[in-house]
Amino acid sequence: KNEVEQSPQNLTAQEGEFITINCSYSVGISALHWLQQHPGGGIVSLFMLSSGKKKHGRLIATINIQEKHSSLHITASHPRDSAVYICAVNLGQGAQKLVFGQGTRLTINP
Amino acid sequence: KAGVTQTPRYLIKTRGQQVTLSCSPISGHRSVSWYQQTPGQGLQFLFEYFSETQRNKGNFPGRFSGRQFSNSRSEMNVSTLELGDSALYLCASSYLPPYEQYFGPGTRLTVT
Numbered sequence: 495k496n497e498v499e500q501s502p503q504n505l506t507a508q509e510g511e512f513i514t515i516n517c518s519y520s521v522g523i524s525a526l527h528w529l530q531q532h533p534g535g536g537i538v539s540l541f542m543l544s545s546g547k548k549k550h551g552r553l554i555a556t557i558n559i560q561e562k563h564s565s566l567h568i569t570a571s572h573p574r575d576s577a578v579y580i581c582a583v584n585l586g587q588g589a590q591k592l593v594f595g596q597g598t599r600l601t602i603n604p
Numbered sequence: 605k606a607g608v609t610q611t612p613r614y615l616i617k618t619r620g621q622q623v624t625l626s627c628s629p630i631s632g633h634r635s636v637s638w639y640q641q642t643p644g645q646g647l648q649f650l651f652e653y654f655s656e657t658q659r660n661k662g663n664f665p666g667r668f669s670g671r672q673f674s675n676s677r678s679e680m681n682v683s684t685l686e687l688g689d690s691a692l693y694l695c696a697s698s699y700l701p702p703y704e705q706y707f708g709p710g711t712r713l714t715v716t
Contacts (some may be wrong), residue, residue: 525702535641535692537707580647590637590701591660594647 497521500581500595508603513568515598517581520562524587528555528566529580531597537580540566571602606630608697608708616714622683625711629676629697636678637705638670641692650693653678654701682713690715 498519507513517526528540541548541555543564548555552571557564568575581595609628617623629636638650649662653672670680676697682689692712696705 527705529707535694535710535712537694537696539704539706542702542704582647584702586652586660586702588701589654589659590635590652590696590698590705591662592637592639592647592649592705594649596646 496596497593498581498583498595500579500598502598503596504599504601506601506603507571509572511571511602513571513575513600513602515566515579515581515600517564517566517595518562519564519581519583519593521583521585521593523583523585525584526557526564527582527584527592528564529582531578531580533577540579568600573602573604576600576602608695608706610693610695610708610711612711613709614712614714616716617685619685619687619715621685622681623685623713624679624681625693625695625713627678627680627695627697627708629678629695630706633697633699633706634676635698635701635703636672636676637696637698638678638680639694639696640664641694641710642688642690647694650680652701659701685715687715689713 543557554567578597580597582592585591637652652660672678694710696707
């Protein structure tokens with residue numbers, strides 16, 4: 495069993511829909527990251543969370559440490575949100591040692 | 605501020621050769637991490653360097669090695685290349701671990 499599980503693996507939605515991507519992990523972590531990867535490979539860090547909730551524009555990320563679960567929400571989705579979203583957990587204490595989920599491929603149709 | 609840069613961007617090597625990839629972090633960042641991305645295994649952690657010291661290592665064979673210089677630039681080396689080493693190699697930097705990481709564009713290595 496992978497230490498980090500994401501769901502769904504693929505998601506297709508219409509423009510304007512509310513999107514939720516889930517991430518569950520089975521190990522103790524110091525932080526959780528949500529990353530976005532566009533075709534061509536470039537990765538952008540969206541959020542780093544160790545507790546609670548963060549919001550940036552139309553993106554919201556939450557984490558429940560007790561349940562070992564995090565969600566990434568996209569409100570008013572747009573075709574430019576189409577990308578692969580990757581959850582990663584940091585196993586290192588005061589260091590970087592990331593373990594990644596397999597990613598969620600999101601396609602937003604106009 | 606310039607982003608993380610990686611050179612070269614594309615590389616084709618033959619099985620059995622060795623390769624060196626370079627990563628220049630964002631100015632002021634002292635932590636550099638390396639990752640391998642393949643279609644089958646996804647993203648996997650290779651190693652992390654901070655102040656010229658390797659602090660963490662992923663589950664990769666000894667053919668994969670790296671180092672960090674006093675200016676925080678980092679190199680990774682893969683010796684005796686195998687076909688399975690074909691991948692996108694990404695580096696990421698942060699000011700201090702475990703702060704948010706900034707990723708470079710990657711080096712796409714093809715081993716033939």
